[in-house]
Amino acid sequence: MSQMEGRASSAAPVLRNVLVGMLVVIAVVLQLSVAPAFAIRGITPDLALLVVLAVALSRGGQAGLVTGFAAGVLLDLAPPADHTAGRWALALLIVGYVAGRVREGSVGESRSHGGQGRPNATTVMATVSTCAFIGVSIFAVSGLILGEAPLTLLPTVAISVGYDLLLAPLLIPALLWLIGKGDS
Amino acid sequence: MSLLSPRPSERLRKGLEQRKGPKPKVRTPRERLNRRGSLETKPGGGGPKRTWLIALILCCATLATLDQTPVLEPARAAVGEVISPLETGAALVARPFTDIPEWFDTRDDLRDRVAKLEAENSTLRRQVEVTDYGRAKLAEYESITRAAEDLGYSMVPARVTAYGPAQTFRRTVTIDAGSAAGIRSDMSVVTGDGLVGRVLRVTKTSATVLLIVDAASVVGGRVGGEDRSGKKSGQVGMVRGSGVVAGSGLLTLDLVDRSTAPLKGDTVITWGDGRAAPYVSGLPIGEVTDSFESVRDSSQTARIKPYVDFGSLDVVGVVVPGGTMSDRAVITPEGELR
Numbered sequence: 001m002s003q004m005e006g007r008a009s010s011a012a013p014v015l016r017n018v019l020v021g022m023l024v025v026i027a028v029v030l031q032l033s034v035a036p037a038f039a040i041r042g043i044t045p046d047l048a049l050l051v052v053l054a055v056a057l058s059r060g061g062q063a064g065l066v067t068g069f070a071a072g073v074l075l076d077l078a079p080p081a082d083h084t085a086g087r088w089a090l091a092l093l094i095v096g097y098v099a100g101r102v103r104e105g106s107v108g109e110s111r112s113h114g115g116q117g118r119p120n121a122t123t124v125m126a127t128v129s130t131c132a133f134i135g136v137s138i139f140a141v142s143g144l145i146l147g148e149a150p151l152t153l154l155p156t157v158a159i160s161v162g163y164d165l166l167l168a169p170l171l172i173p174a175l176l177w178l179i180g181k182g183d184s
Numbered sequence: 185m186s187l188l189s190p191r192p193s194e195r196l197r198k199g200l201e202q203r204k205g206p207k208p209k210v211r212t213p214r215e216r217l218n219r220r221g222s223l224e225t226k227p228g229g230g231g232p233k234r235t236w237l238i239a240l241i242l243c244c245a246t247l248a249t250l251d252q253t254p255v256l257e258p259a260r261a262a263v264g265e266v267i268s269p270l271e272t273g274a275a276l277v278a279r280p281f282t283d284i285p286e287w288f289d290t291r292d293d294l295r296d297r298v299a300k301l302e303a304e305n306s307t308l309r310r311q312v313e314v315t316d317y318g319r320a321k322l323a324e325y326e327s328i329t330r331a332a333e334d335l336g337y338s339m340v341p342a343r344v345t346a347y348g349p350a351q352t353f354r355r356t357v358t359i360d361a362g363s364a365a366g367i368r369s370d371m372s373v374v375t376g377d378g379l380v381g382r383v384l385r386v387t388k389t390s391a392t393v394l395l396i397v398d399a400a401s402v403v404g405g406r407v408g409g410e411d412r413s414g415k416k417s418g419q420v421g422m423v424r425g426s427g428v429v430a431g432s433g434l435l436t437l438d439l440v441d442r443s444t445a446p447l448k449g450d451t452v453i454t455w456g457d458g459r460a461a462p463y464v465s466g467l468p469i470g471e472v473t474d475s476f477e478s479v480r481d482s483s484q485t486a487r488i489k490p491y492v493d494f495g496s497l498d499v500v501g502v503v504v505p506g507g508t509m510s511d512r513a514v515i516t517p518e519g520e521l522r
Contacts, residue, residue, distance in 0.1 A: 033271035037282030086247030
């Protein structure tokens with residue numbers, strides 16, 4: 001779907017959408033194959049969520065929405081997954097949406113204060129923690145509603161958010177740089 | 185202009201797009217970008233649109249609903265076909281990095297692990313060491329069970345706990361079953377191999393057994409009880425002990441009928457009426473090694489090699505009448521525990 005959006009303009013947006021797509025696939029593959037080696041009590045970092053966040057922060061809510069949905073569907077269907085499809089899709093599209101709103105808010109604000117128009121580090125970290133919490137919670141609660149998750153959600157969600165926060169300072173700047181590179 | 189307040193512009197763009205499609209939306213930020221000459225100054229390249237949000241959420245709901253049926257299985261399979269090789273490759277490439285968490289094992293962790301493994305090791309070694317003994321014991325219990333089956337008597341299993349000293353010149357052992365186990369004096373004691381002796385006296389928890397190799401022991405014996413060719417008529421005699429526990433010629437058989445000489449290798453079994461003490465009938469004693477005639481006594485004597493190794497008695501069975509009340513399991517003639 002992001003492809004379609006890209007084709008609307010010139011060749012460069014196609015390229016950058018391909019870049020985002022590749023980032024999403026790489027994140028999903030790494031999250032499923034490599035991240036479990038670094039799991040804390042079985043909880044792996046949500047790399048796909050961070051990629052969606054980065055896309056939403058640099059491109060806005062619309063791109064975040066679509067990327068989140070695509071990454072979520074991929075996570076829902078990729079091999080070890082056995083949960084009801086659509087749970088990660090819902091969680092990540094909301095994450096993309098919320099992060100996009102935060103970005104618009106912060107960009108507008110910084111512009112009005114004569115800033116550079118880029119969300120600053122504090123905003124990014126606040127967004128990461130909020131969105132990680134929202135995303136993991138939506139996934140967990142939807143599991144609860146569908147009867148697929150145990151009742152002791154909070155420790156899992158807390159560790160997951162903590163892990164994402166830990167990785168965010170390492171990954172988000174690199175991802176923003178990469179996506180910015182693709183946008184230029 | 186609209187940079188200061190993104191919301192009106194967003195609404196405007198939304199209206200635009202509804203009429204003309206996404207083209208103007210994407211082009212507008214690019215124009216702005218070029219004018220400013222900076223990467224970061226693009227305003228929200230397409231702010232989130234309610235319709236998209238709602239549509240995609242509905243998509244999620246549809247997916248979740250579809251997943252209740254097997255409709256999504258082909259999609260799952262297709263994604264798996266593509267993603268699985270990537271996952272395998274990534275895991276392969278990342279193996280050096282996935283080992284990194286092990287680098288942070290502390291010395292204490294490793295020491296703990298070594299201690300745990302050493303403890304486990306010694307436990308396992310001890311188990312291995314006693315395995316042979318356990319297996320031998322099991323074999324003896326099994327042979328007792330088999331003997332009960334073969335001989336058709338009920339038995340109480342017991343273990344030899346003490347040997348009488350040689351300087352008393354009585355060949356006795358103590359077993360760990362007594363009157364509480366249903367044992368009375370004059371009962372026969374056997375192993376899986378054959379006759380051991382008879383119970384001399386009983387306490388509540390133990391019994392003293394007179395071995396058949398004792399010099400004072402006399403057992404009624406019958407040669408060739410298991411008559412094969414019909415030639416042997418089952419001569420009877422008295423089996424006496426020699427008083428020594430090991431070596432050859434432990435037992436001698438004095439035959440009543442001196443005109444017949446038992447052949448080497450003939451089996452000697454007990455004779456009796458099957459119910460009465462001291463010895464029930466049909467218990468194997470040993471086999472004939474040689475025989476000689478005593479002119480003075482006008483009798484025929486045969487040397488018997490007992491089946492039982494009296495030097496290594498461990499598990500024995502005491503032949504008890506059927507229906508004996510016992511504080512331990514009784515092996516029935518059917519080979520079952522009762």
